[in-house]
Amino acid sequence: MGKPTGFMDYERKVAESKDPKERIKDWNEFHTPLSKEEQEIQGARCMNCGVPFCQSGIIINGGATGCPLNNLIPEWNDLIYRGLWKEAADRLMKTSCFPEFTGRVCPALCEAGCTCGINGPAISIKENELSIIERAFEEGWVKPIIPKYRTGKKVAIVGSGPAGLTTAVYLNRRGHEVTVFERHDRIGGLLMYGIPNMKLEKHIIDRRVNLMKEEGINFKVNTEVGVDIKGEELLKEFDAVVLAGGASNPRDLKVKGRELKGIEFAVDFLSANTKSLLDSNLEDGKYTSAKDKNVIVIGGGDTGNDCVGTSMRHGCASLVQFEIMDKLPEGRTASNPWPQWPRVLKVDYGQEEFEAVFGKDPREYVTTVKEFIGDENGNVKEAITVNVKWEKNETGRMIPVEIPGTEKTWKADLVLLAMGFVGSENTLPNTFGVELDARTNVKAEYGKFKTNVDKVFAAGDMRRGQSLVVWAMNEGKACAAEVDKYLNK
Template identity: 60%
Template sequence: MGKPTGFMEYQREAAHVRPPTERVKDWSEAHPPYAEETLRTQAARCMDCGVPFCHTGVLIGGMASGCPVNNLIPEWNDLVFRGQWREALIRLHKTNNFPEFTGRVCPAPCEGSCTVGLDGDPVTIKNIEVSIIDRAFEEGWVRAEPPQARTGKRVAVVGSGPAGLACAAQLNRAGHMVTVFERADRIGGLLMYGIPNMKLDKGVVERRVRLMADEGVRFITGTEVGKSFAASRLLSDFDAAVLCGGATQARDLQVDGRGLLGIHLAMEFLAANTKSLLDSRHADGAYISAKGKHVIVIGGGDTGTDCVGTSLRHGAASVTQLEIMPRPPDKRAPGNPWPQWPKVYKMDYGQEEAAALFGADPRQYLVNTRRFAGDEAGRVKAIEVFDVEWAKDEKGRFVPKEKPGTARTLPADLVLLALGFVGPEKGGMLAELGVKLDERGNVWTDAEKMTSVPGVFSAGDMSRGQSLVVWAINEGRKAARGVDKYLMYGETVLP
């Protein structure tokens, strides 16, 4: 490495963020850029590891350890330290089609397995990654690169989320003619309507889509395969197809009062907000407003955090986030050693903003919901909850059990269910194609990502289950290799 002792000489400088009370007033991204000298100093903290765990991309304990797309992190850290930004971009694009996405929204499992983090703070890998690609766009280094020759093979990609876009980009690079179908009115899937603008500016997504279109990828919006476009045409009109529709079937909460007005799935809330923001800066009123309301967010993951941040920007009267799991420890527990993902307490942007506005972290841990209560107009007005403790049942499984005497009622004018997803939507396209599902209800695929229907592949959350954007990119790239081998008689030019 360029600075072998850098990790001992320099301290980690965390991501620069605008003050919470300032950023809740708008929908812009919260992270001002670093100075170049600061980035080079931070890159110098990367160790000359014998084994760089940061780019291993394996599952340990069911969670990612290291980068799932196997980014060449030590290499581009060294190049940034030396000021060789264009060379750093080349290394970055070797493994990741969309570092401008992952550098913004990935939880950075690479940093959780950074060797410097064994006895100190890990390298700021995520911030360096996004700085490389943002500088590359500013300098004009990222340009359309259409393939030099075409194979004459046609491939349909259904879904334009991170898996679909990554798959399409790779297949186009191999020379195939790629058509991407998206049922929404804009390309991007989860990247466009699932992640709020202050976390991933939609101009960043649209910039990459334009680049792909310039390279020859065809995008068709407002078209749902299995409804407005017959799924059988994937087999008749194309030489291969890749299903990347995501795990969009949300987990619901069926308790008494669920049918009251004002109770919504998180994605209904987030998607409508972003669409209205992009269409009219919210002037059309075509979104679910949290202004002046007591908001309850049920679910403690990233989607729940996005609901908190969005509600605050609407001007919510209060926001409470309920989590059935216990509060994580401040430091790694003995059963959570490096290089596993650190399961420790942290405040994401939404919780930081709520704490700045209301004085405390909005999360309440070890809480379950008993029922919703409404007014005479059928609108939700309160939620009855109780505390739980996790204990083993008669079969030895840990389950939440009610703690006596803890029942209480919280005011609730808007309830957002951010409980995760249970798999792809059944029926429609999947039923028409007749693809096999696995035991979890996801689309079954073989090692090459082909489904039970020859020539039909699947990638991302639709086959993997709910996961990270970076895993979706990995899956899309893997499916593209499988498709290329299928079309090119067992050979592939794709990495």
């Protein structure tokens, strides 16, 4: 490395965030990037460790650590330290086709595996990645990669989320004619309507999609396969089909009062908000507003946090976020050593914003809703909760058990269910007749991605279940290689 002692000489420094009370006044990304010189110093902190866990996505004790895309992290860290930004961009784009997405929304599995993280702060890998690709766009180094020849083979990709777009990029580069079908009015899938604007501004997606169009990839929006066009029609027209429709079937909460008005799935709440924002700057009213409402968010993951951040921007009167799990420790425990994924308490942007305004963390742990109470018009007005404890059942599986006497009543004008997803919707699998696994995901072996139907492959959340953007990209890349083999038999 250019600076062998960099990890000892320099402190970790990351982009500054706009004050929470100020940033909730708009829907823009709120980080101010480091200067070129400051970012180069962060590259110097990479310590040239003998075994770089950061660049090898592996599963340890049930959790992923390291980059699933096998990004050449130590190499481009060294290159930006030495001021060789174009060379760093070349190395980054060898393994990742959308670093501008992962540089914004990935939870940084790479940093979890960073050797510096054993007893100190990890290298700021995620921000280094984002700074490289954004500089590459600014300098005009990102250019369309147009195949020198075409194979004459046609591939349909159903779904334009990160898995579908990644598959499209790599199959197009192999010379196949690729058409991406998207049921919504904009390309991007999860990236467009599942992730709020303040985490990923949508012009970033459009910038990449326009580049893909220049490369020769075709896009068809407002086209739902299985409704507007049948699976058998695609199989006649195309030489291969890739199902990348995501795991978009939200987990429901089956308790008394669930049918009341004002209780909705988080994905619907977030999607409608983003669409209205893009269509009319929220002036069309085609979304559910949390303004002046008592909001309850059920679920503690990224989607729940996005509901908190969105409700704060609407101007909610109050908010509480229920998590059924125990509160995590602030630091690693002895049973969760490096390089495992750190199971530690995380305060995300939405919770940070709530605390800045209301003076406390919005989360209530080991808490579940037992019942919703409505008013005379069928609107939700209260939620009754109970605390739980986790115990092993007769099979040894940990389950939540209610604690008698811990019931509590909460005001509720809007309840958002953010409890994850339970597999794919039925329309797309049914139109092709593909088999599903026990979790209602499309059945296709990882590494092969082939379904039980000839010519039909599956990748991303539709195959593996709800996961991360970077894992969807991993699957799209690997699936493209398998489809290419199939087409060249």
